[in-house]
Amino acid sequence: MKLPSRHRSTLLIPIFILLFIGNVFAQSTVVSGTVRDASTKETLPYVSVFFKDTKIGTQTDINGKYTISASGPQTALTFNYVGYQVVTKNVLPSVTQTLDVSLAPSANSLDEVVVVGGKKIRYRNKDNPAVELIRQVIAHKDDNRIKSYQTVAYQQYEKMLFSVSNVSEKFKGKKMFRNYQFLFQEQDSTLIGGKNLLPVYIQESLSDNYLSKDPLKSKSVVVAQKQVEFDARYIDNKGMKAYFDRMYQDIDIYQNNISVISNDFLSPIADGAPAFYKFFITDTLKNQKPEVIELSFTPRNTGDMLFEGKLYVTNDGQYAVTGASFGVNKSINLNFVRAMKIDLNFEPNAAGKYSLSKSKLLADFGIGKTKGIGFTGERTLTFKKYQFDTKLPDTIFEGKSKVVLADATKRNDLYWKQNRLDTISANQLKIYGNIDTLQNLPSFKRTMKIVTLLFAGYQNYGPYEIGPVNTFYSFNNVEGFRLRLGGRTTPELSKRFYFENYAAYGFKDEKWKFFLSGTYSINNKSIYEFPQNYIRASFQRDTKIPGQELQFVQEDNFLLSFKRGVNDMLLYNDFYKVDYVKEYENHFSYTLGLKKWSQTPAGGLSYQNDAGQFVNRLTTSEVSLQLRYAPNEKFYQGKIYRSPIIDRYPVFNLRYTAGLKGVLGGEYNYHNIMGSIDKRFYLSQLGYSDVTLEGGYVAGKVPFPLLDIHRANQTYAYQLSSYNLMNFLEFVSDHYVSINIDHNFNGFFFNKIPLLKKLKLREVVTFKALYGGLRDENNPAITPGLYSLPDYEDGSKRTYALGKDPYIEGSVGVGNIFKLLRVDLVKRFNYLNHPSVSEWGIRARVKFDF
Template sequence: MKKTYKILIYALIFLGATVTGVSSAFAQKTIITGTVRDAVTKETLPYVSIFFNDTRIGTQTDIDGNFKISTNEDYNQLKFNYVGYEVLVKNIVVGQTQKVDVLLKSNAQSLNEVTIIAGKKRYSNKNNPAVELIRQVIEHKDENQPKAYETVQYKEYEKMLFSMSNISEKFKNKRMFRNYQFLFQEQDSTQIGGKNLLPIYIQEKLADQYLSFSPDKSKTVVLAEKQVQFDNRYIDNQGMKAYFDRMYQNINIYDNNISVMSNDFLSPIANSAPTFYKFFITDTLKNITPNVIELSFTPRNKGDMLFEGKIYITMDGNFAVQRASFGVNKNINLNFVRAMQIDLDFEKNVDKRYYLSKSTLIADFGINKNKGLGFTGERSVNYKEYKTNVEIPDTVFSGKKIEILAGAEKRSDDFWMKNRLDTIPEKQLKIYGNIDTLQNLPSFKRTMQIVTLLFAGYQNLGPYEIGPVNTFYSFNNVEGFRLRLGGRSTPEFSKRFYFENYAAYGFKDEKWKFFLSATYSLNNKSIYKFPQNYIRASFQRDTKIPGQELQFVQEDNFLLSFKRGVNDMLLYNDFYRVDYVREFENRFSYTVGFKKWSQTPAGGLVYSDASSNSYINRLTTSEFSVGLRYAKNEKFYQGKIYRTPIIDRYPIYNLKYTMGVKGLLGGEYNYHNIMGSIDKRFYVSQLGFTDVRLEGGYISGKLPFPLLAVHRANQTYAYQLNSYNLMNFLEFVSDHYASINIDHSFNGFFLNKIPLLNKLKLREIISFKAIYGGLRDENNPEKTNTGIYKMPTYENGMQRTYSLNKEPYMEGSVGLGNIFKFLRVDLVKRFNYLNNPEVSEWGIRTRVKLDF
């Protein structure tokens, strides 16, 4: 919920969801449904083309021969057209909802080139000419892709347009828009998004692309780019652009998997396509040279992550895709997507091969699948000036893979008019100015302030903002009720200096806690923007549960105050820190820091010397650290609190080294701590995706247990991806360890095939986590009692903290995701160490996450 790219999207959707009604009280809407059958066999006919007569407004029947079409215009006839059958025109009644069932008569003329497979006959790949044709396309895939050449270069023009869609007249005529009707645009009501649109974002980019395949190298030179700029107080423009780029990636139909809306879809010409798709030859186009066969395809299971539509195959021996038009079935397990349309056009090169000349992807989103305010995004890309097998100097590929020319963001309108590779309507160009006007509306500003407070948790007061609001109140067994209030400065205060602070008070322990930090930006950019380059000094006096590490949420979060089992261990900490952070455009970053840490146990946690049994009130360390991180091609969206990566298929590497120095500013121990991790998402086509995390660490030196690796535990009722959800806080410590976390989502692959249950659009999830480690004799109280602490115990004297023995700690879960489109529920099982006190073998955990 901290994702700033979603603030605008969901805010505008929710804002209008309650006020959206019918398009007009006086509009005459004609709605026709029905079924098309063979006049003789009475078998249903799939993919029959249906148009309002003398128009281009149309649809087609589904695999069962059913159709639905509507219009607000006064069309009174429907035309039905299907290869091998006579064209039929039916009269309809204007302004009414009606059912029209149609019987098509077979045409006496035979088509030698085409075999029609239709109706309710049992579908089979065997002896199916449509399948044989698609297998020829698959066999010739490598010959019809850019990698068939040694080098390729071309110009690329990209345009992305996003609009509020399906806007009712009531919403359009609200008082806040009364003087701003020019913001709205109209289109044919049968198009994706409906009649009324309110464009809110546009971006354009012109670039030269260079590809070499021996060896593989690529270079993008951005010649010009521009985009609508929102107020940075509410929207992260850079992050929003990165998110849209992730959702609307380049589409290569020749790839086995096509990434759309952050999901992988199996291509209709993937190697395994005949296993998951049904194919039908539905037309032959003789007026095109060479002749082209229209091949329709549909998923075998309508709920799978598959496309449906048509591809047009050349019959000149290339078996190349000449055109493609496809979308997704309405029953697909894809959240918020009302409609999607992808169109690909190919042109013949001088060597008689076909290259992609234009790609268009339009998707309409909404809370309600069928009606109400929504959000429509359109991305179109034009490709021109193809050159193949022309030598590209090595100097072209030197430097960054993406090079933005100086002044690219400041190109004149005249430059754009001369260099766009596609025409752009004048009304779309007005969006740049219209959005500036919209943002100056007082009502719009008030709405964005409220939404930012609800979703990001901060109330902007100009140079200072208060928040986050979800930390204002919480509770625990040691502090009792805890109140906290704080905030931070904004770029309006300074683009160089940033300050953050809070104060908190526990009514049970009657202690004040507080935090102060000062940050200086070395690159004169906001410290909340990429690339970061800053130095920060901070002091924090506050509590912490040992072993609790949270991602993308504050420990003060009220909902995390509810915990299972015995939860009375707490540390009072004083942190003095100085950190330097440096990020680079290639996604490599490093941090250098110094920390003095003084910790005092509280509640049920006691520090006592293993040899003398004397209590230790305070433990102090001084340490230097260096952290390295590399995430190839990483994109992310920046929130008010966190920067959240947009998960992709590239691995993320982390390495951190920490050195403790005895005698420096009261530090009591010398030690070395090295930790490394790798995070990677694996896409498994129709079986979903797997997130894997490998982690390991080693700590050298003779140390008490608080300075060892306290393994991440979770006693809340929230499912935490990188914690052990049935491990108790401070239950296990190690001075060397290795772990693996596996979380796999099937994206509904199995549940989509169960009648009735598939209506719920649930998604199956399984996970497994294991950690193997231990203690060297010098750090194990069972082996030595000099220079270390006793392991914590419960009030009854039973041991509370352990080392991992000869077997790893293991837990797993099975879960259901996408409940109400935002909730995940897991049944978690702990597999071993069940004899430890106060442990649970089973548990139910939940997680809130919005997914497409």
């Protein structure tokens, strides 16, 4: 079942938990500046900078610049660099300030220092020993990665922690938090940016993992897992875990691209890394066996999706990575991400080869760059008990690639204490009980009801909830002002039976519309919980625009009331439907449907046969089968629709519909087949493309309302799946193929322009092409017995069949405006001689992205 993905606002609810009554006025000490050599005046990269007597620190970048912040008052900074004297400078507490520093070489290393005056040396790859070293690391990647073994078995412990950050004493003392003081105990202030952290969410898992090289297979058996459980009325706990897992994926330094915060970053040891990074040998650790070289790297362009930091590489001919510590430049085009830090540790095995022993990813999010309440996410992976090239029985890999044992969630505290592969603080363990206490407070319950209403659109009253609120009022040319009220039952009433209903009234046409459905859950689970298995019967009497997919609860969204051009075509519909939905754990699903549809044209739309007679009602009866396969799909289940978390995996859809003449009043026999493939392609530094291929074929002689009426858009909101400069009912086909490409460059070009780089805008381009047509048997100009294609009131033609040329439109756009808005300039390339069409248009849409 293909489900809409536009309801991403529901994903903001778990984030609101972490920021649930945000305050942007936390007091911080923020210092920026440049560090130079006192003699040569050259800037010094990778100087260690710390607030005195704290663990709050940073490093200068390749240009010697630094920024460091702390949530409370600080009075001094310490600067430390190999071969130079340590310098301490006083700073003003709780103030944003600039401090430039010059470092003098230390006396005991003056004989080792070579002073080079004159112009700054231009960085080059040629004859650069650091670049030669990184090329050796790249050449030996396949020998050093874990997949070089025939088989691997190991244990993995995962801990995911989310915390409110930058919490000040003044903020804690606010009246609104008088019931939440238990949350503010023993904060940790040693992580990113030195911000005070208040843990509010935690999840843990312990798993046994197996890999096989030939044939390539993998298996993960989760033997224990636990997480904070929020009230299911407000939060989809499984969906939230899937969403966080997507943002915080495994970090494999040996891959060409590393996915972090839903974006692909080029690895510093990717095949093409020397073209995008600058590399420097900054230290040699000779007291280790084998000898290890410290290799620092930074982006050539600080706004690109690249890392900066340090690698540690063996100097023994294997060129294995023994450790890494890196983050991103503050100029990078990431929404709400204020800082990021990744640490990787590798340990040698008996054969002297290095395997990952620990991985830690921290990311700090907030609206402001440094000030204000935010939240910090931390994911730590610990790997132990490696076994290499041992015989693994084939039975291990049977079934799904990831299995959760039935009793995994039932492990007691003693089990966790004995089996965790890493330490965990008492503060972090407290969060399990803290959230339970928090959710029982009446003030928190009231807050969550308001948040759910704002973001999900429903007001919960226990067994029944009213909504969605954005459909309560709308208007169009046929109905005029339209009021609607409805809702649905919840699992609190019954886990087996669900009912949904609404009633609406148009003040211009003076007609009532309504909808009623009853659903029976066959697997005795919520019908909104994966995997679904239910049967639903429904009746709906309402209006719709021809060719627009009818979504029961979103057809009369208020924001879609504003339309351009002539918009007077509408259908009155009676739908009688019975559907059976079955989903499987591997994300294959099918839907069997039986539908009777009676449609009556309204407004400027009329059905007229070739004898000139007007047809008041068209009735069809259909049976349908829809297949959907979405391998590795993850999603967040909102209050209205499931919101997929888009990844690199394709989604396949196939739908077959058969019209049955003489059954339940059906007037036509026909067959309609439609198929589509959706796929996101990540192109490393060039961003990503969302591509949809679609095709359809109608077999049989049918009037135009039963043909494929192509999705048009006459609103001012940009719609990804529609043709935004096509008029409603402008084109019909009985066979077609289409391609839709939406490419986001993630600021690749804008980051080279200083002003645009500061605004963090992103470039977007789209291309849409539709090729199709009508066979003679379905063309009313050739074949008698069909409805005439609609005309405008002045007699000009309104509806067409596609000719030899495909319909083409494209757009260029700017995204990330105010971090939420995308605006496109759309161009229609052909069929410009049709009446009431525009060659150009400006469209906008709201899109929340990192």
